[in-house]
Amino acid sequence: xxxxxxxxxxxxxxxxxxxxxxxxxxxxxxxxxxxxxxxxxxxxxxxxxxxxxxxxxxxxxxxxxxxxxxxxxxxxxxxx
Numbered sequence: 140x141x142x143x144x145x146x147x148x149x150x151x152x153x154x155x156x157x158x159x160x161x162x163x164x165x166x167x168x169x170x171x172x173x174x175x176x177x178x179x180x181x182x183x184x185x186x187x188x189x190x191x192x193x194x195x196x197x198x199x200x201x202x203x204x205x206x207x208x209x210x211x212x213x214x215x216x217x218x219x
Contacts, residue, residue: 160188164188167181
């Protein structure tokens, strides 16, 4: 699992949301299966997944806001 954790850290630093969510979800499932729901590493993994979802949502909101602002800036003015 060490390589997976290193990859998740790298993806997090590169802001690769979808891959990071998939890896963190898979890691959580493995921790739950191997260590149980209440093990500290499982709880940490669950927290990391929640953080990844929160970060992905923030990126999506910024992207939507940027797209909206760009679209509004490209519309022709109707006021003469």
